[in-house]
Amino acid sequence: MPLKKYIRAPVEEVPSIKGKLAFFEQQGREVVYGAMIPEPDYSDDERETQPSSVSSMVARNNKVNTNSSSNNKEQEKGQHPASERLDGRGLIMPKKLVNPCLESSDKMNLHRELKFNQKMGVNVLNQKTELQKAMEKHNDKKVLREQQEKKQAEMTPFQKALDERAQKIEQMEKAEKGNVENEQTPSCEFQKIHAKVRAKMEVQ
Numbered sequence: 001m002p003l004k005k006y007i008r009a010p011v012e013e014v015p016s017i018k019g020k021l022a023f024f025e026q027q028g029r030e031v032v033y034g035a036m037i038p039e040p041d042y043s044d045d046e047r048e049t050q051p052s053s054v055s056s057m058v059a060r061n062n063k064v065n066t067n068s069s070s071n072n073k074e075q076e077k078g079q080h081p082a083s084e085r086l087d088g089r090g091l092i093m094p095k096k097l098v099n100p101c102l103e104s105s106d107k108m109n110l111h112r113e114l115k116f117n118q119k120m121g122v123n124v125l126n127q128k129t130e131l132q133k134a135m136e137k138h139n140d141k142k143v144l145r146e147q148q149e150k151k152q153a154e155m156t157p158f159q160k161a162l163d164e165r166a167q168k169i170e171q172m173e174k175a176e177k178g179n180v181e182n183e184q185t186p187s188c189e190f191q192k193i194h195a196k197v198r199a200k201m202e203v204q
Helices: 002-033 044-077 105-120 130-154 157-203
Strands: none
Touching: none
16 A cells, blocks of 8 residues: 555646646746747737827817907907908908008107198208309308498508509519429420339339
């Protein structure tokens, strides 16, 4: 009996030993290679469809927002904007340009002041016409002539004689200066020509 038990026992315990060996082998592999985490299974179809779905959502949201804002504006105005911009032939009329100068208070004040000055006849820039300039010159000459006549009327005969003598001397000096200039011009021209000829001879 004991011999039979000894022979049968190992045969019955063989599966349990195999299970223990498999368990220890699995633990050894986990220690050596580490616990293997399975990678997520991303398919190409999901990657391609995800951005398109996001872009479609954004486009849909923008469309809804624009429609809601346009509806609000139409409700505030009470009319359709396209009907306002159409002319009699059904063509779209261009929008009016915004001019910030018309809304500026400084520009409006300046325009009001210029209109007032024009109405009152005030010349802001002090620009005179040709007629006004000619009249001023005529008046100045007239005033100078009157002053000279008044001065001569108050002068004594001796002062008049001295004044006449001074005028004659001035006229003689002017005549002498004119003669000297006329005499010097030919000599200057002769000197210029002589210098040119001399320069040409030196170059040759």
